Amino acid sequence: MSEIIKLINVKKVYRVGSVETVALKGVSMSISKGDLLSIMGPSGSGKTTLLNMIGLLDKPTEGNILVEGVDVTRLTSDQIADIRNRKIGFVFQQFNLINRLTVLENIELPLIARGVPRNIRVKKAVEALRLAGGDESWLRKRPSQLSGGQQQRVAIARALVGSPELILADEPTGNLDRKSARLVVETFLKLNESGIAVCVVTHDPEIANCTRKVFIIRDGSIMSVEEPDKDKCILHTVQG
Numbered sequence: 001m002s003e004i005i006k007l008i009n010v011k012k013v014y015r016v017g018s019v020e021t022v023a024l025k026g027v028s029m030s031i032s033k034g035d036l037l038s039i040m041g042p043s044g045s046g047k048t049t050l051l052n053m054i055g056l057l058d059k060p061t062e063g064n065i066l067v068e069g070v071d072v073t074r075l076t077s078d079q080i081a082d083i084r085n086r087k088i089g090f091v092f093q094q095f096n097l098i099n100r101l102t103v104l105e106n107i108e109l110p111l112i113a114r115g116v117p118r119n120i121r122v123k124k125a126v127e128a129l130r131l132a133g134g135d136e137s138w139l140r141k142r143p144s145q146l147s148g149g150q151q152q153r154v155a156i157a158r159a160l161v162g163s164p165e166l167i168l169a170d171e172p173t174g175n176l177d178r179k180s181a182r183l184v185v186e187t188f189l190k191l192n193e194s195g196i197a198v199c200v201v202t203h204d205p206e207i208a209n210c211t212r213k214v215f216i217i218r219d220g221s222i223m224s225v226e227e228p229d230k231d232k233c234i235l236h237t238v239q240g
């Protein structure tokens with residue numbers, strides 16, 4: 001399988017005043033086309049920091065990040081942003097939708113940054129919402145007029161609209177009831193079947209057990225990579 005992103009000995013140190021926190025202690029891992037991965041670990045172990053490195057949202061203190069073989073740590077911020085916008089879609093626990101925009105406008109946002117004309121943006125946004133399991137009747141509404149589960153489907157549509165190779169999700173079901181969480185997982189699995197790589201940070205074993213590989217992180221290091229227990233995936237434990 002060909003690699004989308006490879007982290008080589010990535011270290012991240014946060015400095016706040018004179019206080020240093022070593023959040024990642026030299027992590028190496030890669031994500032290939034079509035992968036379905038999860039990252040689990042205790043609070044403060046470095047999961048979000050790792051996802052931010054994989055998603056090119058922040059620069060490592062040491063180490064290298066290769067995107068399709070190109071070392072992005074040598075590129076400018078604009079060049080990195082361009083790669084990120086083209087290749088990666090993000091889904092967050094808090095949905096991160098903009099409430100003064102309609103659902104349609106929220107989904108279109110990544111395409112505006114790319115200069116895609118309006119008629120094509122609308123077409124792609126409607127298609128992305130359909131793929132994310134959403135309904136066209138939501139398009140003119142504001143995000144706050146939708147339930148949490150519906151808002152997360154809008155956020156997934158926004159992550160999808162630019163045809164990314166990889167979707168990164170940070171606790172995507174953390175604010176959802178079990179049925180909505182199940183729907184989000186179903187959507188991710190469907191997207192993965194269509195060839196998109198998916199990597200999910202989660203505290204929830206019933207979510208991690210739906211992926212194909214579980215990275216266990218502790219204290220800034222990957223401790224092990226485990227096989228999931230498929231019978232304990234939310235698709236089997238929660239009725240649809």
Ligand SMILES: Nc1ncnc2c1ncn2[C@@H]1O[C@H](COP(=O)(O)OP(=O)(O)OP(=O)(O)O)[C@@H](O)[C@H]1O
Nearest residue numbers: 014015016021023042043044045046047048049050
């Ligand atoms: N912007 C920041 N500035 C300073 N320290 C930070 C920053 N972000 C994270 N940290 C610290 O780095 C360490 C790892 O944090 P991180 O958010 O990656 O952990 P996490 O595993 O995602 O935790 P949680 O499950 O609670 O979200 C923690 O000690 C945290 O306090």
